[in-house]
Amino acid sequence: MIGLLGIRTSIASAAQLAGVTLPDTRQVAGTHLVLNGIALRTYSALGIRIYVAGLYLERRSSSAEAILRSPEMKLLEIHFLRDVGQDAARNTWRRGFANNRQAPCRLGPQDIAHFIAEVPAVHRGDVSMFLFTRDGMTVTFDGRVLGTTDNLYFAQQVLRTFLGPVPPTPRVKRELLGGR
Numbered sequence: 001m002i003g004l005l006g007i008r009t010s011i012a013s014a015a016q017l018a019g020v021t022l023p024d025t026r027q028v029a030g031t032h033l034v035l036n037g038i039a040l041r042t043y044s045a046l047g048i049r050i051y052v053a054g055l056y057l058e059r060r061s062s063s064a065e066a067i068l069r070s071p072e073m074k075l076l077e078i079h080f081l082r083d084v085g086q087d088a089a090r091n092t093w094r095r096g097f098a099n100n101r102q103a104p105c106r107l108g109p110q111d112i113a114h115f116i117a118e119v120p121a122v123h124r125g126d127v128s129m130f131l132f133t134r135d136g137m138t139v140t141f142d143g144r145v146l147g148t149t150d151n152l153y154f155a156q157q158v159l160r161t162f163l164g165p166v167p168p169t170p171r172v173k174r175e176l177l178g179g180r
Contacts, residue, residue: 020052020079028131031073039175041168047083053162057080062177064163065172068156074132076162079125086121093119096161096168106128107157115158118146132159 013024015038026033041050049077056075061067067074074180084092087129098114108154120141122128132140137155149155 015054015073018049019083020081022052022054022077022079026056026075028073032058032080033057033058033066033073033075036067037176037178039172040178041172050084051078051080053078055162055178058105062179064173067177068160068163071134072093072094072161073134074133075143076130076159078130080122080127082124082159084122085109086119090116090119091166093161096166099166099168100157100164101163102160111151111154115147120146130158132156133156 014021015035016022017038018040020038022038023034024035026035030148036055036057038052038054040052042048043050054077055067055072056077057067058072059073061070093116094112097107101107103151118139126141126142131140132155134152135146136150136152137158138148157159162176163173
């Protein structure tokens with residue numbers, strides 16, 4: 001099966017978490033990617049399930065910094081398990097950027113504002129994909145392209161919101177890096 005962005009899927013072998021199944025491998029534009037980790041994002045002491053994310057890399061790595069610095073292709077796939085309003089989703093991204101900026105930060109407030117302006121409300125079952133390449137990043141939401149950028153630094157900062165010093169939760173970072 002080939003989807004948007006030329007992502008080839010085969011579920012011959014797969015990982016499953018919270019009812020979401022992700023294939024162990026993906027083919028993107030002729031590049032073989034392997035599932036590095038699958039993570040469950042929960043919220044509050046009640047453990048409200050928000051999303052399941054999978055991180056695909058050309059070769060597995062448990063080093064966040066090595067992944068962030070690598071020019072190799074990466075795919076972050078997010079399956080939403082519940083509805084999240086547009087304001088809440090946008091505030092989460094704002095916090096993610098603010099908490100994970102690396103000094104000296106070359107990211108202007110207008111770059112973040114433009115990205116956040118495109119963040120939609122999400123609903124249970126929605127799927128978002130972030131494809132990171134040598135040329136930048138492409139973001140899709142439910143099969144449609146939301147945007148692309150050739151700003152490699154900005155693309156790295158987006159991924160840093162998941163793998164940086166202040167990820168959505170320590171569990172998300174640990175699990176995306178292949179830990180349990």
